[in-house]
Amino acid sequence: xxxxxxxxxxxxxxxxxxxxxxxxxxxxxxxxxxxxxxxxxxxxxxxxxxxxxxxxxxxxxxxxxxxxxxxxxxxxxxxxxxxxxxxxxxxxxxxxxxxxxxxxxxxxxxxxxxxxxxxxxxxxxxxxxxxxxxxxxxxxxxxxxxxxxxxxxxxxxxxxxxxxxxxxxxxxxxxxxxxxxxxxxxxxxxxxxxxxxxxxxxxxxxxxxxxxxxxxxxxxxxxxxxxxxxxxxxxxxxxxxxxxxxxxxxxxxxxxxxxxxxxxxxxxxxxxxxxxxxxxxxxxxxxxxxxxxxxxxxxxxxxxxxxxxxxxxxxxxxxxxxxxxxxxxxxxxxxxxxxxxxxxxxxxxxxxxxxxxxxxxxxxxxxxxxxxxxxxxxxxxxxxxxxxxxxxxxxxxxxxxxxxxxxxxxxxxxxxxxxxxxxxxxxxxxxxxxxxxxxxxxxxxxxxxxxxxxxxxxxxxxxxxxx
Amino acid sequence: xxxxxxxxxxxxxxxxxxxxxxxxxxxxxxxxxxxxxxxxxxxxxxxxxxxxxxxxxxxxxxxxxxxxxxxxxxxxxxxxxxxxxxxxxxxxxxxxxxxxxxxxxxxxxxxxxxxxxxxxxxxxxxxxxxxxxxxxxxxxxxxxxxxxxxxxxxxxxxxxxxxxxxxxxxxxxxxxxxxxxxxxxxxxxxxxxxxxxxxxxxxxxxxxxxxxxxxxxxxxxxxxxxxxxxxxxxxxxxxxxxxxxxxxxxx
Numbered sequence: 082x083x084x085x086x087x088x089x090x091x092x093x094x095x096x097x098x099x100x101x102x103x104x105x106x107x108x109x110x111x112x113x114x115x116x117x118x119x120x121x122x123x124x125x126x127x128x129x130x131x132x133x134x135x136x137x138x139x140x141x142x143x144x145x146x147x148x149x150x151x152x153x154x155x156x157x158x159x160x161x162x163x164x165x166x167x168x169x170x171x172x173x174x175x176x177x178x179x180x181x182x183x184x185x186x187x188x189x190x191x192x193x194x195x196x197x198x199x200x201x202x203x204x205x206x207x208x209x210x211x212x213x214x215x216x217x218x219x220x221x222x223x224x225x226x227x228x229x230x231x232x233x234x235x236x237x238x239x240x241x242x243x244x245x246x247x248x249x250x251x252x253x254x255x256x257x258x259x260x261x262x263x264x265x266x267x268x269x270x271x272x273x274x275x276x277x278x279x280x281x282x283x284x285x286x287x288x289x290x291x292x293x294x295x296x297x298x299x300x301x302x303x304x305x306x307x308x309x310x311x312x313x314x315x316x317x318x319x320x321x322x323x324x325x326x327x328x329x330x331x332x333x334x335x336x337x338x339x340x341x342x343x344x345x346x347x348x349x350x351x352x353x354x355x356x357x358x359x360x361x362x363x364x365x366x367x368x369x370x371x372x373x374x375x376x377x378x379x380x381x382x383x384x385x386x387x388x389x390x391x392x393x394x395x396x397x398x399x400x401x402x403x404x405x406x407x408x409x410x411x412x413x414x415x416x417x418x419x420x421x422x423x424x425x426x427x428x429x430x431x432x433x434x435x436x437x438x439x440x441x442x443x444x445x446x447x448x449x450x451x452x453x454x455x456x457x458x459x460x461x462x463x464x465x466x467x468x469x470x471x472x473x474x475x476x477x478x479x480x481x482x483x484x485x486x487x488x489x490x491x492x493x494x495x496x497x498x499x500x501x502x503x504x505x506x507x508x509x510x511x512x513x514x515x516x517x518x519x520x521x522x523x524x525x526x527x528x529x530x531x532x533x534x535x536x537x538x539x540x541x542x543x544x545x546x547x548x
Numbered sequence: 549x550x551x552x553x554x555x556x557x558x559x560x561x562x563x564x565x566x567x568x569x570x571x572x573x574x575x576x577x578x579x580x581x582x583x584x585x586x587x588x589x590x591x592x593x594x595x596x597x598x599x600x601x602x603x604x605x606x607x608x609x610x611x612x613x614x615x616x617x618x619x620x621x622x623x624x625x626x627x628x629x630x631x632x633x634x635x636x637x638x639x640x641x642x643x644x645x646x647x648x649x650x651x652x653x654x655x656x657x658x659x660x661x662x663x664x665x666x667x668x669x670x671x672x673x674x675x676x677x678x679x680x681x682x683x684x685x686x687x688x689x690x691x692x693x694x695x696x697x698x699x700x701x702x703x704x705x706x707x708x709x710x711x712x713x714x715x716x717x718x719x720x721x722x723x724x725x726x727x728x729x730x731x732x733x734x735x736x737x738x739x740x741x742x743x744x745x746x747x748x749x750x751x752x753x754x755x756x757x758x759x760x761x762x763x764x765x766x767x768x769x770x771x772x773x774x775x776x777x778x779x780x781x782x783x784x785x786x787x788x789x790x791x792x793x794x795x796x797x798x799x
Contacts, residue, residue, distance in 0.1 A: 480636045483598050484690075487632075488650035488706065489624035489657070502640020502689075 090149045090278070090308075091132065097155040098124050098244055113220055119228045123243035130237050139235070142422040142454045143364055143393040148336045153278035153308045155245060156190040168271045168302065173197055176269070176300050178515035182262045184209045186250050189269050190307075191279030193248050201262070208253035209264055212282055215251040222253060226286055230314055230344040236366060239340045242312040246282035249311075252295060256288035256318070263294040263513060270300070270307035270335060283313040287321035287349070294324040296516060299339075301332035301359065308336040315341065317349035319373065324352045326516055330523065331359040333390060340366040347373030347402075354511050355394065356520060357384040358527070363392040371398065371405035371433075382411035383507040383520075385527065386419030386451070393422035400433040400466075409440040412507045414500060415451035425470070426458040433463050440470040445477065445503050447496070497528040549574050549745050550595070550714055555606035557587075557594055563604065564590045566770035572714070575742045579756055579781060580749045582767035583789050588749045589633055591767065592718040595747075596630035597623050610714065624650070625657035627713030631703035631720050633749075638690035643702070644672065646690055647709055654710060675708040679735040696723035704735045715739070716747045721755035733758030753785035766792050 098120075132149045133140040168189050186209070187197035193211035200209055208215065208222075215223055233240035250266045268281055285295055301307060309331065317323055331337050337360040345351055357363050369378050384392045398407045413421045421444060429436045444453045457470035477499050485495040504524055511517040550572040557565040564587045572578050582588050594601050595608060597620030608615040615623060638646075651671075652662040663671065676683065679701040691699050700720055707715055717736070721729055736746065736759055748761065756764075756778070764780040765772045768789065773796035774780065784792070 478636075479599065481638050483620060484632065484636045484638065485641070485646065486620040487596050487598075487624055487630050488646060488710070489621050489653040490646070490649055491621050491653075492619070494649075495621075498641050499638070502638065505640045 090151065090153055093152065093154055093278075094127070094241060094245060101245070113216060113224075115224050116216070116227070120244045123228075123233050123240040126233050126240045127237055127244060130234075133237055139395060139424070142420070143362070143391065145338075145362065148308055148338075148362060151276065151308070151336075154275045156192070156273075156277040156279045168194075168197065168269055170197075172302055173267070173269065176267065176298070178265060178296070178298070178519055180263065180265075180515040184260070184262055184264045186210070186264070186266045187269065188248065188250075188267065188281060189271050190273060190277050191248060191268070191281050204258055204260070206255045207258060207260065208251060210251055211248055212246075212251040212284060213248040222286075223251075223284070226316060227284055227314070230316065230368075230370065231312070231340070231342045232368075236340055236342075236368075238310050238338045238364075239312050239342070239366075242280045242282055242310050242340075246280045246312070249282035249284070251283070252285040252293065254287045254291040254293050254321075257290050258288070259292040260294075263296055265296045265298065268297065268299045268309065268311070269302060270305045270309065270331065271302050272305055276306050276308075278308040278310060281309070281311040283311070285313065285315045285323070285325070287315075287317045287323055289318045290320040291318070292322045294326075294513060296326040296328065296513065299327075299329045299331055299337065299359075301330075301335050303332075305332055306334045307331070309339070311337075311339040313339075313341045315343040315351065317343070317345045317351055319347040319349060321346075321349040323350070324354075324512065326354045326511070326513065327356065327365070328516065328520070329357045329359055329363065329365070331363075333359055333388060334361055336360060336362045338364045340368070343367070343369035343378070345369060345371050345373065345376040345378065348375040349373065350377045350379075352379040352512075353381065354516075355380075355382040356507075357382075357392050357394070358523065360392065361390060363390070364395070365393070366395045366397070368397045369399065369407075370401055371407065372401050374402045375404050376402065377406040378408075380407065380409040380411070381507055381510050382409075383504055384411070384413045384421055384423075385415075385504065385524065386413075386421055387416040387527070388419065389417070390419045391422075392419070393424075395422075395424045395426070397426045398428070398438065400427070400429040400436040400438060400463075403432060403434045403436070405433060406437045407439070409442075410507065410510070411442045412504060413442070413444040413453060414447065414504055415444065415453055416447040418448075418450045420451070421453040421455075423453070423455040423472070424458065425456070427460070427468065427470075429459075429461040429463050429466050429468065431462045434465045436463060436466040436468070438466070438468045442472045443503075444472075444474045445500065446474060447477070447500065500528055501525055549611060551607070551609040553607045553609070555594075555608060556604040557590060558602045558604055559590070559600065564601075564770055565594075567606070568767070568770070568772055570765065570772065572745045572747060574713070574745055576763065577740065577746045577748065577759065577761045579761040579764045580747060580767050580772075581751070581753075581764060581781060581784055584751065586767045587770045588751075588767050589718055592630060592633075592716045592747070592749045595714075595716055596620060596628060621653070624710075625654050629707050629710055629712030629715045631700075631707060631715065631717040633718040633720075633722065635691050635694075635699040635703055637692045637694070639692050641690050643688055643690045644686045647672070647706060650706075651709060671709060675705060678708040678738055679704045680731055681705045697725065697728040700724055700732060701728070701735075704732055708735065708739060711739075711744075713743065714745050714747070716749065718749045719751065720748070721750055721752065729755065730758060753781050756781045768793055768796070
């Protein structure tokens, strides 16, 4: 790309957008006027607002200039066709969840890799595949759904994603269809000559009483520095049930900004697990609109930071209709000079009587230099509701530490055990065992005495089995 | 085995122990009695190595080594065990795992090989009988959701597995009903040995109905003001602590 010499992300994005308009082919959206209109509108919004600064209330604690000053180049399909978007099978296998029966999609530097993906057999009318392909094959399914539940004025990175995305996953589950096998989507930041920014765009649509489990897993290969700007839109129709996992394990030099924007209809239930372990600067936004009576969302989250990592989680739940429920449980562990941000906003709209909203955020600071800004925000415009929130910040419990040490176990191991116990409180809520098990290993591996922690997990089981 | 000399200890500038002297030999059981706030638990905790205490002066010598600068885990590996007055619940840390890790830490320290899972479980099953521990409690998190009595039994069970040289039982009788008290006392008695010393810290005589001490000390206002044999405990039970204090004041 001619813009590869530019050292400013906004300039690079601008050039990429213009190039896309000229060729009208970059993102497979050649004849889709509606998509072109979305893109133009979104890009205009970016042009008008620019990148957020810390003067913006929702970016108060997160400075994105280290990202915007880095000359990332937009990864695109043409770039991929030159053969750069490759990954060795063994590297991929090392990241895979330990589960055989899955529908698996692999994206390398943002581009769908049919070579590495294994979509498997699908029931009639179910679509699991690349969004880029769907724009060609089934545009009528996408037009009423893509970019429908994002307020891009408030989410400028989402607007950028809309303007510039070239691919992502599309999951479409028709009414009354239950997909038993989990749908696993891997996003791999791989080696390339330039530092790349990728803009995955995912759309998950569940019809009435449909069910699915979707796992998004983000990884960087060794020594890769990348910027991922990912967006997932989710729509669950009446009575649908979705388990959604996002596991972010990018390299600690990479940047990750992600948004999950959800619209839930009557009696639908979404369970969201957001696990953030990697990244130099990370921002996760989850926005859901409980748009039908009886809709429910569970928001579980875990973030861990060390060194100079900065991890920011913003959640926003709109209780728009009566009898809607939200239950949020986020935990953070910050060591070194890491900085965590948790902002949990709940808006109970005027008509949303009998809303039940609970929120809890607990943070463990393992060093004197680690920092957390935690802020619950409740806005209640209905009068018959049940809302609760609680936020805690603390260190490891001295009494527990002393108890363990008094039994002969050294201080460092005792701290690891207690830290793991704290995060396991989130991990064990994960129902999908392969995700849970991989996290137990990867989280445990960050702590000293990883073997001992594993033994702790398995001890009761194994010891009893062996007798 | 343990020698405490003129020990003065403060917490946040308030002196709690004001010159304690105590000598405990292998094979002996000592009871330290005294009213609330006399410094009994401070003494128990300071031997085990809990933070937050300032040693103003004095010495704690255990098997010829100065304990005051020794980390609590090293004390444990050297054979000191504290049965806690309030055993803490530790969600997420498995009870049986903690015990296995603890035992192997002790064994490694002594230059002995670690026990494998089968040997360990055989030992556990045998020692569970000491306090009639419910097997279900093994696979749970440490003390999590245990009743008060179960927590105290778990302490003695741990002691039975770890086989300390010096055990300090801090108010082990509190919160136990009479049946549980008998079971726990029986467990402690079964751990009496020529090589082991036990310090029982208690407010009441009732545990001493079942565990007969060799020596009884009265700790009051940070000092041991009277020492005697097992009859002293009975006398205290009958007459309370005031007469000892008056006697001490008169002296």
